[in-house]
Amino acid sequence: xxxxxxxxxxxxxxxxxxxxxxxxxxxxxxxxxxxxxxxxxxxxxxxxxxxxxxxxxxxxxxxxxxxxxxxxxxxxxxxxxxxxxxxxxxxxxxxxxxxxxxxxxxxxxxxxxxxxxxxxxxxxxxxxxxxxxxxxxxxxxxxxxxxxxxxxxxxxxxxxxxxxxxxxxxxxxxxxxxxxxxxxxxxxxxxxxxxxxxxxxxxxxxxxxx
Numbered sequence: 001x002x003x004x005x006x007x008x009x010x011x012x013x014x015x016x017x018x019x020x021x022x023x024x025x026x027x028x029x030x031x032x033x034x035x036x037x038x039x040x041x042x043x044x045x046x047x048x049x050x051x052x053x054x055x056x057x058x059x060x061x062x063x064x065x066x067x068x069x070x071x072x073x074x075x076x077x078x079x080x081x082x083x084x085x086x087x088x089x090x091x092x093x094x095x096x097x098x099x100x101x102x103x104x105x106x107x108x109x110x111x112x113x114x115x116x117x118x119x120x121x122x123x124x125x126x127x128x129x130x131x132x133x134x135x136x137x138x139x140x141x142x143x144x145x146x147x148x149x150x151x152x153x154x155x156x157x158x159x160x161x162x163x164x165x166x167x168x169x170x171x172x173x174x175x176x177x178x179x180x181x182x183x184x185x186x187x188x189x190x191x192x193x194x195x196x197x198x199x200x201x202x203x204x205x206x207x208x209x210x
Contacts, residue, residue: 003098004205005089007045007052010128011171011201012135012147013038014179014191019150021195024163028066035062035189037145037181039126039137040201047089047098055079056124057090058143059109060187067112074109075117075186077139079124091119103207105170117186130198133158133177145181147196163197172210174199 015021015036016029023029038059045052058077063069076094078087092098095116096107110116125138128147135147149158161176179196183189202209 002205003048003092005045005047005093005098006204006209007040007042007093008202008209009041009043009045009200010130011038011040011197011199012126012128012137012145012179013195013197014145014147014181015195015197016191017195019178019195020161020176021197023067024165033063033065034067035187035191036060037137037143037183037189037191039124039128039135039143039145041126041128047093050085050089052086052089055082055086055090056126057094058124058126058137058139059094060143060183060185060189061109062187062189063112067109070112070114072109072113073115073117073187074113075120077120077122077124077142077185080121082121087119087121098205100206103169103205104203108169120185128198130175130200133160133175133196133198135179135196135198137181139185142185143181143183145179145183145191147177147179147198149177166210169207171199171201172208
């Protein structure tokens with residue numbers, strides 16, 4: 001019998017593109033290469049009979065050119081609270097395994113990788129408020145990332161923008177903000193005031209649940 005899984009929660013991503021990220025529109029990236037860190041909180045989830053509720057995860061990704069050109073490197077960091085079955089389940093989801101080809105961003109990204117680094121297990125702290133466009137990822141000695149709203153230089157309050165992708169493989173709607181990150185895992189990243197994305201993550205082996 002084929003594996004079946006589902007995760008429902010929140011996701012925050014910071015990449016090196018300018019605010020808005022042209023990659024979201026199938027356009028070339030801002031700098032001609034891509035690097036990103038993403039973190040998520042699973043509010044409800046399962047992999048076959050393994051319950052994933054309450055677990056947190058981080059993915060660090062890096063490509064020397066455009067994502068479509070491949071030759072990327074990725075590393076997953078999984079909540080140390082996960083037991084062996086939960087760790088393997090999350091590893092498979094985050095690496096696009098047990099997933100219909102092309103159905104999720106995890107599958108698509110993994111298909112462009114030349115190097116998949118060893119999965120780490122560590123204390124993973126993730127906080128995400130999609131509506132407020134705020135996020136925080138902290139893994140001691142490995143990852144520090146903070147997402148905030150984009151400031152509005154022309155009036156009071158913060159600038160607000162959304163991206164709607166009715167047929168997207170990651171989300172249907174995302175709030176857009178700013179992010180800054182420092183990563184010292186198998187991949188090193190230093191991002192400052194670049195693209196921040198805040199979205200609900202609801203998917204299974206067949207893709208986004210709409």
